[in-house]
Amino acid sequence: MKRRQFITHSLLAAGGFCLLPKAYAATSHPEMVILRGGSPAEMLDLGLEALGDLDRFIQPGQKILVKPTLQWNQSPESGLNTNPKLLATLVRRCYEAGSRGVFLVDQTEDKWTQCYKNSGIERAVKDAGAKILPGNKDFLYKSVNIPNAQSMQHPKLHEVLQEVDLIINVPAVQIRPDNQYFGAFRNLEGLIWQESGNQSMAPQQLLDFLHYKKPSLNIMDACRVATPTGLKDYKSLIISTDIVSAESSAAQRLGINPESLPYLALAEQAGLGKTKLAQEQIRSIVLKNTKQ
Template sequence: MKRRDFVKTAIAGSAIACTNSLFAAEKKSQKQPDLVAIHGGSAVQMFEKGIAEMGGMSRFVKKGQTVVLKPNIAWDRTPDFGANTDPDLVAAVVKACLAAGAKKVLCFDHTCHAADDCYKHSGTAEAVEKAGGEMVSGNAHSMFIDQDIPRGVSLKKAKVHKLAAEADVFINMPILKHHGGTKITCAMKNYMGCILDRQFWHRNDLPQCIADFSSYQKTSLTIVDAYHVMLEHGPQGKDPKFAPVVKYQVISTDIVAADAAAVQIFATVAKQYGMGKPYTLDEIPYIGLAEKLGVGTADLSKLNVKRISVA
């Protein structure tokens, strides 16, 4: 099956098409899934169902390990804008990691707006701390260390946040949304919050730099928040009306596959709501570039994919 043929079912009425019509690449297998696509329910309900299907958080977190979460907290926006990762989802992941035996769970982002405002108004800081995790500065220059990017084409070196470089377990938690420069921002682009100099990427072939850094960053799990999907005016958002509640989530061990699935979700939602554009994989070049570097696969038919609907 061609990777661009995931959406098989026409969308009718006002209801969002369920994951069964989106991810036709599901294989029947006794193996633990490489990717779980969930639809329906709250962000927390989808995570709980999805991570159980993935084999539980203990598949990824062992007793005594330090876990680092990298949600998108870049913008001084409340959750209804769909600009930042759902704070309740982040809290649920913190709790799951601690229950699996994590020594501590740390959370950060190199924000675009003022860090204190982003951490507070997104709801992330309060949610993480109540769940037993710890917020860490993502903007302090002292937190960044020089790292080589061995497989990099445009990006050969970068100042990388210590938590991203040194984590026992790194969990990437992007939100799916529109982006003015790259059309869509999701899992791999969320890595821009791990580095100090974003402008270098913008000046030196942004899609290639995104792919390059993805070849460096070791990530145990990617959890795509698509409860709200901002269809226009990304990445920071203009009004909550451009970020409808659509109730999707993707959990995967393959970050390229997670982004490929996210493109299909975005296209489906854009068609349904008549906002944004139903982009194809070819229109999001960093996905193919990362695949070329061996980061993962955008062809879901090669993976063990599981679909779940939450009543």
């Protein structure tokens, strides 16, 4: 039995059900799946199945960088770091798709060893078979040349980028205390060494990184979202091959106007994605009566 069939049958047995559009059974795969109402792990499995599974993106023997949000010495319940159960499930799915190595790394705002441990991420992904790397030392970053860059021609990028074949971007979307939205684009800053510390980069610099290595998949963790007014349970996961569409959709889910994020329009103009996908390229899945 395929995973999609197994999950659907399991949900029905547990008293849950999925609301799927009629097009779900179509042979073509969407470019974005929006899921609501389930646990992070089960939404991930359903979303990947709808996209055609990770076999669509991962070739046997490839090495994968899973880029989480892992910046804060906070518990999994804080919403400030990516959900560890979501990441552990993703790591296992990467190996099932034939990957020969899965890595995770981030630059942290708090002491990195405490962030890795107390977020629950280090233990969860190690148990799933991944290798989690430190990201707070200058010597771990190597200067690279980005020919098409306009603002960041020779950045220092984490050395793991030279080893992996593709990136899966898994940000914990949130609204920071300064009311700044944090999502897929800002999450990639953790792979770039900044001499002055972890400060927000200019929009063009974010685009320049995408010319070097654009994520093959973006998984927006909007399950428990940190905001200046407190934690909000959106219970949502957005999965897309298009980083621009993923960012736009996640921002809207949080009540942020995508037009207020200047890098989105620039990215679309540069051919790096679309702010709006055609309706037939999007699937929506709603889970109800499932245990969290």
